[in-house]
Amino acid sequence: MSYSDQFFNAIGISGERGSVERFAKLSGVPAQRLKFYNHNNVLPSGSDLDRVIKGAGITELLLKLKMGRVDKSISDAIQFYADEISELLARYNPEAESPKTECKLEFETSLGKLYRGDCIRFLKSIDNDSIDLVFADPPFNLSKLYPSEIDDRLKTENYLHWCQEWLFECARVIKPGGALFLWNLPKWNSSLSSYIESFLTFRNWIGVDIKYSLPISNRLYPSHYSLLYFIKGERPNTFNPDRLPMQVCPKCYGDLKDYGGYKDKMNPAGVNMSDIWLDIPPVRHAKYKRRDGSNELSLKLLDRIIQMATKEGDVVLDPFGGAGTTYMAAELKGRRWLGCEIGPIDVIVERFNLIEKEREIIDSYRKNLNSLFPENIKHNREKLGLWTCETVRNPA
Ligand SMILES: C[S@@+](CC[C@H](N)C(=O)[O-])C[C@H]1O[C@@H](n2cnc3c(N)ncnc32)[C@H](O)[C@@H]1O
Known part of the structure; x- marks a missing residue:
């Protein structure tokens, strides 16, 4: 289970051999961590975030959008520009899905x-x-x-x-x-x-x-x-x-x-x-x-x-x-x-x-539901002198 390469695409890492290592050198974020962010579509935080956006020459907002990470501030902005954004999105035409099996x-x-x-x-x-x-x-x-x-x-x-x-x-x-x-x-x-x-x-x-x-x-x-x-x-x-x-x-x-x-x-x-x-x-x-x-x-x-x-x-x-x-x-x-x-x-x-x-x-x-002690449990508790609903309500 992994994500597609949203993170790598966002920061311009291609599928080319050695491209992760090159970006690691440029940004100062170890290649292994870059691969982790990509595999799990995790947005880097702290100094890794600063290094990644500087290395890729993009803004934090663009990185989030390209990774599909919509937080409260982005959601607020989308609501504010809802009319314009809905017109833009109406133009989006993803690949047609394969037909689903008839029922x-x-x-x-x-x-x-x-x-x-x-x-x-x-x-x-x-x-x-x-x-x-x-x-x-x-x-x-x-x-x-x-x-x-x-x-x-x-x-x-x-x-x-x-x-x-x-x-x-x-x-x-x-x-x-x-x-x-x-x-x-x-x-x-x-x-x-x-x-x-x-x-x-x-x-x-x-x-x-x-x-x-x-x-x-x-x-x-x-x-x-x-x-x-x-x-x-x-x-x-x-x-x-x-x-x-x-x-x-x-x-x-x-x-x-x-x-x-x-x-x-x-x-x-x-x-x-x-x-x-x-x-x-x-x-x-x-x-x-x-x-x-x-x-x-x-x-x-x-x-x-x-x-x-x-x-x-x-x-x-x-x-x-x-x-x-x-x-x-x-x-x-x-x-x-x-x-x-x-x-x-x-x-x-x-x-x-x-x-x-x-x-x-x-x-x-x-048969064991809706009763504190189902019949067989009640019977065994009585035999062993343990309390039942009747004995605690009407003590001898
Ligand atoms: C986890 S099992 C359900 C078991 C069921 N709850 C039971 O107790 O017997 C999931 C089932 O969904 C079916 N399934 C998977 N994709 C499906 C789809 N797109 N449409 C209908 N059934 C699907 C699988 O073939 C599988 O039999």
């Missing part, structure tokens, strides 16, 4: 429709303000091989631009008060969040505790996925999160935290959901994984999101089908759904043929 309806249930083709074409066919919840789990641009053979190794700015294109369409189709949930690596979501904020309202950055790589030397161990939650407008149409059971020791059923004198204040219906989710299992085991390379998510995750942001009969849309987890959760929860997948969809169809198995999985998750 065909390939699978249907009484509640949902699944299309095969490109997500942007699919989204463009959806009416304005018609969807209650969009959930999106796009490819992460990590050079993965997908069955659809999509290019998962785009230049950073091209990946972000592609995400912006379909996110813009997602925002367009969401109803006022509807919700968008975006699942991605923190690296991508930190950048996409500020883009989405230009048309939707930020609610939460949810950290979902799942380790997705081995520890990396010299770095903190990557241990959470980011789940962004936005709504359209001021208030959500539906916000109905489940309450969770209190965490207890899985072996001795004892408390993991000291609740001191607050036990009787604990809600018997369970703990308020926070923005850190510790209980979402990764889908790694071959027994549960429907398709290699699809990065299938847990039904528990989709059950939680759909429960929180929709009512029965609402419409859920997911533009990246994968193994169809969103469609399955929506179907089992009585929501209408719309989906799209560019690659093969047989795995999703097969999954729907075994829907009763999936129902058992979702039911097994749901």
Whole structure:
């Protein structure tokens, strides 16, 4: 993952051999640092910035503009000259993009429709303000091989631009008060969040505790996925999160935290959901994984999101089908759904043929919700003489 050569182009470094070293000598900024700025499209700061603009004979403003770095002062100036700038930009004619794969309806249930083709074409066919919840789990641009053979190794700015294109369409189709949930690596979501904020309202950055790589030397161990939650407008149409059971020791059923004198204040219906989710299992085991390379998510995750942001009969849309987890959760929860997948969809169809198995999985998750101590935990705590809601409220 890297950027195109915006930095080198801005300061006049060509692709010619030795040109980086020549500029390094001229400016006094080491070649390795120049390569770092270019690779990551990072604007130099401090004395490197002074040396770079002097060496290139350009202004700081021109450097920023050529690198696409628009800060507050540039944004203010653009707003001030908006009329003139919009005329200038209307003349800009970038290369035509390659045509997107057409979308065909390939699978249907009484509640949902699944299309095969490109997500942007699919989204463009959806009416304005018609969807209650969009959930999106796009490819992460990590050079993965997908069955659809999509290019998962785009230049950073091209990946972000592609995400912006379909996110813009997602925002367009969401109803006022509807919700968008975006699942991605923190690296991508930190950048996409500020883009989405230009048309939707930020609610939460949810950290979902799942380790997705081995520890990396010299770095903190990557241990959470980011789940962004936005709504359209001021208030959500539906916000109905489940309450969770209190965490207890899985072996001795004892408390993991000291609740001191607050036990009787604990809600018997369970703990308020926070923005850190510790209980979402990764889908790694071959027994549960429907398709290699699809990065299938847990039904528990989709059950939680759909429960929180929709009512029965609402419409859920997911533009990246994968193994169809969103469609399955929506179907089992009585929501209408719309989906799209560019690659093969047989795995999703097969999954729907075994829907009763999936129902058992979702039911097994749901039976532990909305109660401080689910039945089996309560039973074991009573047997061991540990406190329960009843014993703290009505002491013997
Ligand atoms: C990370 S997976 C989604 C997994 C899914 N959330 C699940 O739990 O099964 C992303 C999917 O998006 C599909 N995809 C990639 N580019 C696409 C595009 N332009 N249009 C539609 N689908 C696309 C890939 O083929 C892949 O199956």
